[in-house]
Amino acid sequence: MDEKQYLQQLIEAAEKEPDLTPKQAKILEAAIEIFSEKGYAATSTSEIAKRAEVAEGTIFRHYKTKKDLLLSIVMPMITKVAMPFFATHFINQVFAEAPSDYKDLLRKIMRNRYEFAKKNVPMLKILLQEAAFHNEIHTAFKGVFMEKAYPRFKELIHKNQEEGILVDFPVHTIIRMTMTTIFGFLITRFIIMPDADWDDEAEMERTIEFMLHGLSTESSNK
Amino acid sequence: MDEKQYLQQLIEAAEKEPDLTPKQAKILEAAIEIFSEKGYAATSTSEIAKRAEVAEGTIFRHYKTKKDLLLSIVMPMITKVAMPFFATHFINQVFAEAPSDYKDLLRKIMRNRYEFAKKNVPMLKILLQEAAFHNEIHTAFKGVFMEKAYPRFKELIHKNQEEGILVDFPVHTIIRMTMTTIFGFLITRFIIMPDADWDDEAEMERTIEFMLHGLSTESSNK
Amino acid sequence: MDEKQYLQQLIEAAEKEPDLTPKQAKILEAAIEIFSEKGYAATSTSEIAKRAEVAEGTIFRHYKTKKDLLLSIVMPMITKVAMPFFATHFINQVFAEAPSDYKDLLRKIMRNRYEFAKKNVPMLKILLQEAAFHNEIHTAFKGVFMEKAYPRFKELIHKNQEEGILVDFPVHTIIRMTMTTIFGFLITRFIIMPDADWDDEAEMERTIEFMLHGLSTESSNK
Amino acid sequence: MDEKQYLQQLIEAAEKEPDLTPKQAKILEAAIEIFSEKGYAATSTSEIAKRAEVAEGTIFRHYKTKKDLLLSIVMPMITKVAMPFFATHFINQVFAEAPSDYKDLLRKIMRNRYEFAKKNVPMLKILLQEAAFHNEIHTAFKGVFMEKAYPRFKELIHKNQEEGILVDFPVHTIIRMTMTTIFGFLITRFIIMPDADWDDEAEMERTIEFMLHGLSTESSNK
DNA sequence: TATGAATGAGGATTCATTCAT
DNA sequence: CATGAATGAATCCTCATTCAT
Numbered sequence: 001m002d003e004k005q006y007l008q009q010l011i012e013a014a015e016k017e018p019d020l021t022p023k024q025a026k027i028l029e030a031a032i033e034i035f036s037e038k039g040y041a042a043t044s045t046s047e048i049a050k051r052a053e054v055a056e057g058t059i060f061r062h063y064k065t066k067k068d069l070l071l072s073i074v075m076p077m078i079t080k081v082a083m084p085f086f087a088t089h090f091i092n093q094v095f096a097e098a099p100s101d102y103k104d105l106l107r108k109i110m111r112n113r114y115e116f117a118k119k120n121v122p123m124l125k126i127l128l129q130e131a132a133f134h135n136e137i138h139t140a141f142k143g144v145f146m147e148k149a150y151p152r153f154k155e156l157i158h159k160n161q162e163e164g165i166l167v168d169f170p171v172h173t174i175i176r177m178t179m180t181t182i183f184g185f186l187i188t189r190f191i192i193m194p195d196a197d198w199d200d201e202a203e204m205e206r207t208i209e210f211m212l213h214g215l216s217t218e219s220s221n222k
Numbered sequence: 223m224d225e226k227q228y229l230q231q232l233i234e235a236a237e238k239e240p241d242l243t244p245k246q247a248k249i250l251e252a253a254i255e256i257f258s259e260k261g262y263a264a265t266s267t268s269e270i271a272k273r274a275e276v277a278e279g280t281i282f283r284h285y286k287t288k289k290d291l292l293l294s295i296v297m298p299m300i301t302k303v304a305m306p307f308f309a310t311h312f313i314n315q316v317f318a319e320a321p322s323d324y325k326d327l328l329r330k331i332m333r334n335r336y337e338f339a340k341k342n343v344p345m346l347k348i349l350l351q352e353a354a355f356h357n358e359i360h361t362a363f364k365g366v367f368m369e370k371a372y373p374r375f376k377e378l379i380h381k382n383q384e385e386g387i388l389v390d391f392p393v394h395t396i397i398r399m400t401m402t403t404i405f406g407f408l409i410t411r412f413i414i415m416p417d418a419d420w421d422d423e424a425e426m427e428r429t430i431e432f433m434l435h436g437l438s439t440e441s442s443n444k
Numbered sequence: 445m446d447e448k449q450y451l452q453q454l455i456e457a458a459e460k461e462p463d464l465t466p467k468q469a470k471i472l473e474a475a476i477e478i479f480s481e482k483g484y485a486a487t488s489t490s491e492i493a494k495r496a497e498v499a500e501g502t503i504f505r506h507y508k509t510k511k512d513l514l515l516s517i518v519m520p521m522i523t524k525v526a527m528p529f530f531a532t533h534f535i536n537q538v539f540a541e542a543p544s545d546y547k548d549l550l551r552k553i554m555r556n557r558y559e560f561a562k563k564n565v566p567m568l569k570i571l572l573q574e575a576a577f578h579n580e581i582h583t584a585f586k587g588v589f590m591e592k593a594y595p596r597f598k599e600l601i602h603k604n605q606e607e608g609i610l611v612d613f614p615v616h617t618i619i620r621m622t623m624t625t626i627f628g629f630l631i632t633r634f635i636i637m638p639d640a641d642w643d644d645e646a647e648m649e650r651t652i653e654f655m656l657h658g659l660s661t662e663s664s665n666k
Numbered sequence: 667m668d669e670k671q672y673l674q675q676l677i678e679a680a681e682k683e684p685d686l687t688p689k690q691a692k693i694l695e696a697a698i699e700i701f702s703e704k705g706y707a708a709t710s711t712s713e714i715a716k717r718a719e720v721a722e723g724t725i726f727r728h729y730k731t732k733k734d735l736l737l738s739i740v741m742p743m744i745t746k747v748a749m750p751f752f753a754t755h756f757i758n759q760v761f762a763e764a765p766s767d768y769k770d771l772l773r774k775i776m777r778n779r780y781e782f783a784k785k786n787v788p789m790l791k792i793l794l795q796e797a798a799f800h801n802e803i804h805t806a807f808k809g810v811f812m813e814k815a816y817p818r819f820k821e822l823i824h825k826n827q828e829e830g831i832l833v834d835f836p837v838h839t840i841i842r843m844t845m846t847t848i849f850g851f852l853i854t855r856f857i858i859m860p861d862a863d864w865d866d867e868a869e870m871e872r873t874i875e876f877m878l879h880g881l882s883t884e885s886s887n888k
Numbered sequence: 889t890a891t892g893a894a895t896g897a898g899g900a901t902t903c904a905t906t907c908a909t
Numbered sequence: 910c911a912t913g914a915a916t917g918a919a920t921c922c923t924c925a926t927t928c929a930t
Binding site: 481482483484485486569572573576577611613616617620621624625627628629632635637640647650651653654655656657658659660 | 704705706707708791794795798799808833835838839842843846847849850851854857862869872873875876877878879880881882
Binding site: 038039041042125129133176180181183184185188196207211214215216 | 264351391403407435
């Protein structure tokens with residue numbers, strides 16, 4: 001039910017790119033593929049046109065510049081990537097039930113981002129690679145995380161710290177560690193070593209436990 | 223003493239690029255700067271030449287192709303990045319002393335990689351960005367980690383697991399988590415948010431504690 | 445009365461482009477504007493379409509090619525520009541009255557062309573610019589002047605030369621000087637320095653006097 | 667002697683474009699030809715390259731943009747065109763001798779500009795065509811005339827008006843008429859009707875007389 | 889060793905024109 | 910009539926690389 005709610009949001013955002021012409025859709029598809037294979041700068045518009053089975057001019061009828069095409073792929077991604085971290089209706093509720101369900105929250109986020117990553121490997125690759133160079137992306141990224149994710153997490157973390165469930169680290173440290181660990185897993189899993197022999201279920205469970213122990217007060221005051 | 227030993231190694235490797243002509247040095251310097259600013263593909267040899275105050279032809283006298291220049295920058299980096307994770311003389315010893323000094327090991331690795339990253343931000347950026355696209359790098363990277371880091375860690379981790387100090391996760395999972403956490407910190411610190419207000423000492427200490435708790439058996443069997 | 449007669453002609457010719465659809469009118473309007481701003485070759489049909497608030501395809505429904513559009517603007521202009529120089533009913537008459545009214549003729553022509561230029565700056569600019577490059581225009585121009593203006597002036601000039609009113613220059617020389625002087629004024633006034641501080645009435649009067657003295661026999665045989 | 671002095675200047679300015687590589691010279695030559703044949707906007711760099719027997723890239727090694735190439739042709743022209751109108755050593759002297767030699771001045775200027783135009787038809791065509799559209803040219807043109815030609819002429823004209831040699835027209839009017847008449851002749855002669863059957867000597871003499879009468883006080887106060 | 893002019897293939901982008909709706 | 914998506918040739922320009930000096 002809660003899940004549906006934010007899945008809803010995911011869908012909405014995805015739908016927000018409306019009525020693309022079929023050609024336009026093919027262009028996007030091709031661009032995502034090739035950008036993720038060789039990087040934005042090393043991809044030529046002529047190659048995109050070829051793979052999309054479209055005249056090169058057609059690309060520029062829909063996207064004023066090559067960079068425009070990149071941003072039209074990457075910008076919506078940013079919100080989608082960050083979304084479950086501030087889909088608060090859902091988070092609030094789970095978090096509220098406290099101790100035992102903290103693990104449950106991590107598990108849900110983890111699984112959700114896992115499914116998302118699985119279906120969006122090329123896009124994630126693009127996002128990762130190009131974020132470094134294009135200020136537009138850089139900025140949007142910071143904006144979403146700092147203005148949306150951060151304040152939401154803040155209260156939750158504080159509450160849990162007061163209840164003695166979470167270590168007394170600064171909020172941003174906890175967020176960084178959570179995200180680093182989750183994204184670290186996903187990047188290793190899907191981008192760095194996609195061909196290794198992964199037992200996804202087990203690995204996710206372990207990663208969650210790692211975070212759980214790492215962030216809990218228990219071991220330290222044993 | 224031990225520290226000197228592997229610092230020795232760092233130095234050796236660094237020295238291994240010998241007697242560059244002054245021009246060559248300027249080329250390398252310029253290339254590193256610009257590659258890290260805009261990425262390899264988006265950097266032109268003429269721009270490098272200009273920044274290095276060298277004729278464009280001179281670049282090609284020293285590096286057969288533009289890619290050659292990239293690899294000559296990136297290849298030595300790979301070993302340097304991975305090095306302390308398999309500077310075993312030192313690691314063996316510390317690890318051998320068991321429980322209490324496990325934390326000390328992490329602390330040493332962390333600090334050492336921190337100092338290294340601090341001095342090599344542009345190079346790290348290049349390494350990170352281009353690793354994805356160039357098979358040569360990709361392969362070298364995997365090679366170093368799989369053939370050198372992995373087997374070393376394997377024994378150590380097993381021993382510590384038998385002694386009940388480390389959780390019973392698969393070796394590669396533990397390596398992944400350690401590296402992810404350390405690199406996650408360094409990347410956030412130096413690449414994603416270099417301008418934030420960091421208290422490096424505290425943050426490193428927290429990151430170590432996070433790993434320590436996350437990977438120890440203690441909290442879970444309390 | 446006479447004036448009305450050739451104004452009539454002006455109107456006729458202008459009207460000869462009949463029942464343009466509103467869209468067509470907007471296209472023409474936009475094309476004239478932009479052609480005169482940046483020249484024919486540097487103007488794109490898409491820009492014309494945009495300024496005319498019309499689909500690009502619509503242009504080509506009305507004008508087979510871009511050049512067609514240019515010619516449909518420029519061709520009627522040619523006759524209009526040359527017209528008063530061979531609106532002979534009127535000219536004959538005035539010229540016939542001799543000595544004193546020679547000045548009057550120049551004054552009428554000058555004023556008439558001034559009013560015309562004033563209302564057609566952009567068109568004149570186009571005509572001027574493109575005449576050089578497009579043979580169609582080039583030819584039409586020569587045709588109109590040589591076949592219509594020249595023979596008319598010929599008789600008039602001869603008569604006035606016989607009467608000792610006009611210098612004994614060849615006919616084409618006198619035509620050239622008259623036109624050069626009038627167009628020279630108009631071009632300077634409206635195209636080269638439209639923003640200067642002009643006293644049009646005075647300047648026209650001076651220009652007429654200049655021609656008058658320049659072409660009369662009086663001063664030379666004083 | 668005096669003539670040599672300003673011919674000197676002409677040469678100096680012409681020489682000011684120094685040591686062009688042979689390729690560069692060929693590029694300039696070809697560009698001048700084609701620009702004058704079809705106009706700047708309608709000329710493609712690939713066509714220039716072909717006619718100059720040079721790789722297209724070579725053009726851009728020497729001129730950053732196509733417009734740069736245009737300006738490098740046109741800018742020096744501007745001073746050259748205007749020059750004899752403010753080569754004052756020479757003008758001052760002739761003008762100073764008054765009444766009878768006023769004609770001599772016009773004759774010298776006319777002949778000099780005639781020779782110049784004769785040798786520079788294509789460049790003049792370019793200058794004429796493109797002056798209208800490119801602000802850089804427009805501005806440079808105005809600058810040269812307003813700052814250099816105008817003030818020089820001003821004193822001379824005033825003196826001659828006080829002596830009753832020149833009509834009492836405003837300075838700029840006299841300059842405009844002089845230039846209009848001279849350029850009007852040259853443009854008709856070399857650009858509009860180069861193929862007509864010209865008797866240049868006679869025509870120039872007539873044109874000078876035309877100006878002489880047109881601007882003198884004599885006929886009017888006869 | 890170092891230069892920088894020269895290259896031509898390939899890059900992104902624009903354009904006039906067509907055509908199905 | 911009017912549209913605007915689609916085209917692909919052509920445009921300006923950049924690039925890695927070569928080579929004579």
